[in-house]
Amino acid sequence: MNLLNIVSARRTPMTFTELLRACDLPKATLHRILATLVREGLLRHNAYDKTFQLGLRLLELAHDVWSEFDLRVAAQDEIARLRDALGESVELTVLDGTFVVILASEPAGDAPAARSAVGQRLPVHASASGKAIAASLDPAGQRRLVQALALERFTPQTIVSPAGLRAEFDLVRSRGYAIEQGERDPGRAGVAAPIFDYEGRPIGAIAIATDASRLDAARAHSLSSALIGAARNISHSAAGKAMSIATQAPPELGASTEVRCVSQVRSLLGEGPMWSPRDNALYWVDIFTPSVHRYDAATGADSETPLGTMASLVVPKASGGLLVATPGGLMALDLSTRRLTPFCHPEAGRPNVRYNDGKCDRRGRLWVGSMDMGAAANRGHLFCVEGNGSWRQVDTGFTVPNGMGWSPDNRSMYLTDTYRQTIYRYDFDLASGTVGNRQALITIPASDGKPDGLTVDDQGCLWVALWDAWQIARYSPDGQLMQRVRVPVPRPTSCCFGGDNLDTLFITSASLRLDEAQLASAPLSGSLFALSLPDARGLPEATFAG
Numbered sequence: 001m002n003l004l005n006i007v008s009a010r011r012t013p014m015t016f017t018e019l020l021r022a023c024d025l026p027k028a029t030l031h032r033i034l035a036t037l038v039r040e041g042l043l044r045h046n047a048y049d050k051t052f053q054l055g056l057r058l059l060e061l062a063h064d065v066w067s068e069f070d071l072r073v074a075a076q077d078e079i080a081r082l083r084d085a086l087g088e089s090v091e092l093t094v095l096d097g098t099f100v101v102i103l104a105s106e107p108a109g110d111a112p113a114a115r116s117a118v119g120q121r122l123p124v125h126a127s128a129s130g131k132a133i134a135a136s137l138d139p140a141g142q143r144r145l146v147q148a149l150a151l152e153r154f155t156p157q158t159i160v161s162p163a164g165l166r167a168e169f170d171l172v173r174s175r176g177y178a179i180e181q182g183e184r185d186p187g188r189a190g191v192a193a194p195i196f197d198y199e200g201r202p203i204g205a206i207a208i209a210t211d212a213s214r215l216d217a218a219r220a221h222s223l224s225s226a227l228i229g230a231a232r233n234i235s236h237s238a239a240g241k242a243m244s245i246a247t248q249a250p251p252e253l254g255a256s257t258e259v260r261c262v263s264q265v266r267s268l269l270g271e272g273p274m275w276s277p278r279d280n281a282l283y284w285v286d287i288f289t290p291s292v293h294r295y296d297a298a299t300g301a302d303s304e305t306p307l308g309t310m311a312s313l314v315v316p317k318a319s320g321g322l323l324v325a326t327p328g329g330l331m332a333l334d335l336s337t338r339r340l341t342p343f344c345h346p347e348a349g350r351p352n353v354r355y356n357d358g359k360c361d362r363r364g365r366l367w368v369g370s371m372d373m374g375a376a377a378n379r380g381h382l383f384c385v386e387g388n389g390s391w392r393q394v395d396t397g398f399t400v401p402n403g404m405g406w407s408p409d410n411r412s413m414y415l416t417d418t419y420r421q422t423i424y425r426y427d428f429d430l431a432s433g434t435v436g437n438r439q440a441l442i443t444i445p446a447s448d449g450k451p452d453g454l455t456v457d458d459q460g461c462l463w464v465a466l467w468d469a470w471q472i473a474r475y476s477p478d479g480q481l482m483q484r485v486r487v488p489v490p491r492p493t494s495c496c497f498g499g500d501n502l503d504t505l506f507i508t509s510a511s512l513r514l515d516e517a518q519l520a521s522a523p524l525s526g527s528l529f530a531l532s533l534p535d536a537r538g539l540p541e542a543t544f545a546g
Contacts, residue, residue, distance in 0.1 A: 003033060004042060004054070009446070012420070013051035062198040071195070071204055071234070072104050078230040079106045079206065086208065086226065088215075091117065093129035093192075094204045098148050100130045103204070117209075125149055125165055126158050128180035128190035129205040135172035136194040136202035136374065139351035142169065154184045167309050170327050173373040174310065174354060175268070175288045175512060176243045177224040178205075182212055189215040193227035196237040200376070206231050221268065225513045242375035242399065242419050245513050247468045247490035248449065250521075259487050259507070263295055263302035263528035270508035270526055271453065272313040272357060275498030275541055282498050283314045283322065284508050284528065292324065292333065295506075295528060297499065302528065305335055313358045315366065316543045318387070323544045325355035325368055330385065332546075343546065344389040346370070346381070353379060357453060357494070359404040361413075364545025365433050369401025375419065382415065384433055387545030394435055403454030403464065403494060407477065408539060414441065414462060416451045423451055423464065423479075442479040453494020453508070457536045463505060465492040472507060472531075489525045490518065497538020505531040505538075 006022050007014055014022075020030055034052065037043040041057030075092045082090045083106040092104040099121040107117075124130030124145065134145055151160045159165050172178040180190040192207035206227055208215070215223075225245040232241070267286035270293075274283045282295040290310045295302045311324040314333070322333040329345030347353050347370050358368030365384055372379040380398030385391040399419035406413050406428060413428040413435055423442040426435035442462075444451045449469025454462050460477040470490050474483040491510040498506050511519060511526035519525060 003030075003037065007043065007052060007054055013046060013049070013053040015049075015051050019052065069197075069235075075104065075195075075204075075206065075234045078234050079104060082106075082206070082208075082226060082230050083108055086223065088208045088210050088223075089117075091129065091207045091209050092204060093122065093133070093207060095124070095130075095133045095202075096121070098124060098145065098150070100124060100127060100133060100205070108210070123149075123152065123154070123184055125151055125160075126154055126180070126184035128178045128192035128209075129207045131168060131172050131178035131180070132192040132194045132205040132207070133202045135169035135178065136196070138201075155182055155186050157181060157183045157186075159183070167327075170354065170373060171288060171290070171310060173352065175224075176228055176374075177513075179217065179220045181217060181220075187212050189220065191215070191220040191223050191227060193224065193231045195231045195235050197235060198237055200237065203235070206234065218266065219516075221511070222514065222516045222519055225515045225518075228513065242377075243513065244450070244468055247514070247518060248447075248470070250470050250490070251484075251486060259485065259529050259531045261488075261524050261527050262300065262506075262530045263293070264524060265293075265302065265304070265527055266511050267293075267509070267526035268512045269493065269510045270528065271493050271510075273453075273494055273496040273498075273506045273508050273528075274313075274315055274359075275496055275502075275506070275538075276316045276543070277540065278316060278543070282496075282506050282528075283316065284506075285311045285314050285324070286526075287312050288512060292322070292335070293528070294335070305338060307333075307338070307340070309340075310354060312355050313368065315358070315360055317546055318364060318543045319546060323366065323546065325358060327354040327373075330355070330366075330368070344385060344391055346383045346385070346391045346393065356380070356400065357402045357404060357416075360542040360544050361406055361428075361430065361433065362410060362542050363430060363433065364542050366544050367404055367413075369398055369404075369415070371398065371400055375400055377419065380417075386433075389546065395438065402452050405454055405456040405462065406539075407456060407460050408458060409460075412477075414454065414456070416454060416464075418450050418452055418467065421446060421450060423454070423462070423475075442475055448473075452492070455494075455496045455505075455538060457497065457538055458502075459536065461536070463495050465494050465507065467491050467493065467510075472505070474536075485531065487529060489522045489527070489529075490514070491525065492529075496541065502538040502540065503533055503536070505533055505536075507531065 041055045079090045089108045093100040105117045177193045189212040190209040192205045194202045195204045268288040291306045309326045313325045330343045331340040352373045382395040402416040402418045410430040413426040421444045425441040427437040449466030452465040452467045454464045462475045472485040489509045493508045495507045507529040
C-alpha cells in the first residue's frame with residue numbers, strides 16, 4: 001500500500017531507483033512486491049523506459065466500490081464531525097432537476113427543529129450548494145441547466161442573468177467552493193464544496209448554512225478548506241486535489257526582519273506583480289475577488305479596482321492603460337472608467353478554461369499560459385500574443401502554468417508548472433519570439449512547497465515563490481539553490497523587482513483556502529510585501545507592445 005501511495009503521489013512514472021529511494025525497502029523485497037503488483041494489475045511496467053505507474057485494475061476496483069456507494073451513509077460521519085468542530089449546521093445536498101435537495105442535515109447546538117430542513121429544495125442559482133454542484137458540471141450539462149433555470153430574483157443580491165451566473169460558476173470552479181451571502185434570504189448565508197465521484201463528476205455538496213450575522217464573507221472563505229477536506233473524505237475522489245488545503249509548518253528559520261508589509265489587505269489570491277517605471281507603481285491582481293491593485297511607490301497607497309470577472313494577470317500597455325487576462329479573453333482595461341475592451345482570445349471555444357500567469361518578453365510580446373478552471377491535468381497551453389492582437393500556440397500539456405521570466409542575455413526562457421513541481425527552461429530567440437528544447441531545470445520536492453511565480457535578477461538567478469512553504473527561494477542559472485528568504489505568510493504567490501533602482505523585491509500572497517487557525521498564525525496572508533536587496537537587482541519589465 002505504501003508503494004501504491006508513493007506512485008500515486010508522483011505526477012510522472014517512477015523508475016526502480018526512484019522507488020528504492022522513496023520506500024526504504026531492501027532491493028530484493030522491492031523487486032518481489034513490484035512483480036506482484038504488476039501481475040495483479042495494480043501497477044503498470046513500461047519495459048521501454050523501465051518505469052512504473054498505477055495500473056488499470058484500480059479503475060475496475062473503483063467501479064465496484066461506486067456501484068454500491070450510498071452518499072448519505074458515506075457522509076454521515078463527516079457531517080457530524082464538521083458540526084462539532086465548527087459549531088455550525090451542516091447539510092448534505094444533491095442536484096434534483098433545477099433545484100438542490102437537502103439529503104441530510106446536522107443542526108448546530110440545541111436546534112432539533114433544524115432537522116426539518118431535510119427534503120427542502122433550494123434554488124441552484126441562489127444557494128451555495130447549488131452553485132458548488134452546478135459549477136462542477138461538464139460544459140454541456142451546465143449549459144442545459146442554466147437554460148432550464150427560472151433565475152427568480154429573491155433578494156437584490158440574487159444573480160438573475162445567465163452571463164452573470166456563468167461568471168459566478170467560473171469563479172466557484174476555480175477556487176473550489178461556493179459562497180452564498182443573502183442571495184435567497186437576506187438573513188441567511190452559506191459556504192459549500194462539491195463532492196466528486198471517482199470519475200470527477202459532482203454527485204452532491206457539503207455545506208454550512210447559518211445566519212448571515214454568523215458568517216460574513218471573510219469567515220466563509222476561512223471555512224472552505226474544512227469543507228473541501230470533508231468532501232474529499234466522503235468520496236475519496238482525486239478530483240480537485242491539485243487545490244491544496246493544507247500548508248506546511250513554518251520553517252525553523254525565522255521570518256526575515258527585512259520583509260515588510262507595504263499593503264495590508266486580505267486578498268484571496270494575490271498574483272502577477274508587475275512594476276511600471278512609467279507610472280512609478282506596482283500593479284497586481286487578486287484573481288478571485290476579483291480586482292486589480294495599484295501600489296503607488298511615492299505615497300505607499302494601494303488602490304483596488306473591482307472587476308466583474310476574474311483577472312489573472314495585468315501588464316501596462318505601451319499605448320497607455322493596462323491589459324488583463326479574463327476567462328473571456330485578453331482585455332484592455334481603463335482604470336478610470338473600469339471599462340474592459342476585448343483585445344484577443346486565444347482560448348475562445350474551449351469551455352472551462354481560463355488564463356493564468358503571463359509576462360512580456362523584451363520585445364513586448366505577451367506570453368500567457370492557460371489551465372482548466374478546476375486544475376484538471378494537462379489541459380493548459382502556452383501562447384505568444386503580439387502587439388497587434390495576433391497570437392500563436394507555442395506549447396501544450398500544462399496543468400498549472402505559472403511563473404515566467406527570461407535570462408539577462410535573452411537566450412533562455414523559464415516557465416513553471418506548479419502541478420508538476422517543475423520549472424522548465426527553453427532555448428529562446430528574442431528576434432523571432434520562438435522557443436525550443438524544453439528541459440526541466442528545477443524540480444522542487446513536495447516537502448519544500450510548490451513553485452509559483454518567479455522573477456529573474458541581473459545576475460541571471462531565479463527568485464521563486466514557494467506556495468505553502470513560507471519562503472522565497474533564489475536559484476542559480478543552472479538550477480542550484482542559493483538562498484531562502486522566510487516570509488510571514490504560508491502562501492507567497494509571486495515576486496518581481498521594482499523601485500527606482502530595481503533593488504526592491506515585491507511579493508504577493510494568498511489567503512485562499514486557509515482555515516481560521518492558519519489565518520490566526522499568519523494574519524498578513526493576502527498582503528503585499530517588499531524586501532530590499534543590497535546584493536541583487538532586477539531587470540526592467542517590458543510593457544505590452546499593444
